[in-house]
Amino acid sequence: QKEVEQDPGPLSVPEGAIVSLNCTYSNSAFQYFMWYRQYSRKGPELLMYTYSSGNKEDGRFTAQVDKSSKYISLFIRDSQPSDSATYLCAMSGGRDDKIIFGKGTRLHILP
Amino acid sequence: DSGVTQTPKHLITATGQRVTLRCSPRSGDLSVYWYQQSLDQGLQFLIQYYNGEERAKGNILERFSAQQFPDLHSELNLSSLELGDSALYFCASSTRRTGRDGYTFGSGTRLTVV
Numbered sequence: 001q002k003e004v005e006q007d008p009g010p011l012s013v014p015e016g017a018i019v020s021l022n023c024t025y026s027n028s029a030f031q032y033f034m035w036y037r038q039y040s041r042k043g044p045e046l047l048m049y050t051y052s053s054g055n056k057e058d059g060r061f062t063a064q065v066d067k068s069s070k071y072i073s074l075f076i077r078d079s080q081p082s083d084s085a086t087y088l089c090a091m092s093g094g095r096d097d098k099i100i101f102g103k104g105t106r107l108h109i110l111p
Numbered sequence: 112d113s114g115v116t117q118t119p120k121h122l123i124t125a126t127g128q129r130v131t132l133r134c135s136p137r138s139g140d141l142s143v144y145w146y147q148q149s150l151d152q153g154l155q156f157l158i159q160y161y162n163g164e165e166r167a168k169g170n171i172l173e174r175f176s177a178q179q180f181p182d183l184h185s186e187l188n189l190s191s192l193e194l195g196d197s198a199l200y201f202c203a204s205s206t207r208r209t210g211r212d213g214y215t216f217g218s219g220t221r222l223t224v225v
Contacts, residue, residue, distance in 0.1 A: 032211045032212075034213050036213075036216075041218075041219075042218055042219075043113065043115070043201055043203075043216030043217050043218045043219050044154070044201075044216045045113065045216065046213040046214070046215070049212065049213050088153075088154065090213075092209070092211055093211070097167075097209040097211065098144075098156055098159065098167050098169065099156070099213070099214065100156075101153060101154040102153065103152075103153035103154075104153060104154075
């Protein structure tokens with residue numbers, strides 16, 4: 001079983017819809033959870049950062065962590081065409097503290 | 112502009128050759144990380160340096176090596192290149208020894224081995 005699993009998509013939704021992106025993980029030592037956004041031909045940029053379980057909101061973005069289920073989510077409200085990108089979940093806190101990334105979900109917001 | 116500078120942006124080279132990728136971290140960041148990104152493997156951690164010292168090693172091949180210089184810039188050397196080494200190579204930096212607060216990534220170097 002891979003440490004971090006993420007559906008590669010692509011996921012296509014109409015503009016204005018709520019988007020839900022998810023990851024599961026196997027390492028119970030992970031405590032720091034992140035979401036990165038990567039536009040084509042660019043480096044990943046940190047979007048959301050959460051420590052341990054709970055929710056965190058930043059504008060149209062909400063990150064949720066459920067450590068009991070080893071499941072994290074990113075919700076995007078009122079999605080815009082500019083949100084079209086690849087979204088990578090990431091986590092750390094394991095034995096050597098390095099960040100482990102999911103493979104990313106490609107998201108297309110249709111105008 | 113993220114503040115992390117990677118050069119060159121694109122590189123095309125032949126099998127068996129050697130190349131050097133360069134990274135300048137964001138001002139004030141002491142840690143530099145190298146990642147390889149391919150379509151099938153996603154972002155794979157290669158190696159981390161903190162303030163000039165190697166701190167963590169990931170799935171880095173023996174043909175690959177890296178170092179961090181006193182001015183904190185880092186270089187990733189790839190030798191005896193194979194077709195399968197074609198990928199995006201990202202450098203990232205952070206202020207801490209660990210990546211707990213997340214990294215800042217550069218725009219990457221796209222390496223094509225022909």
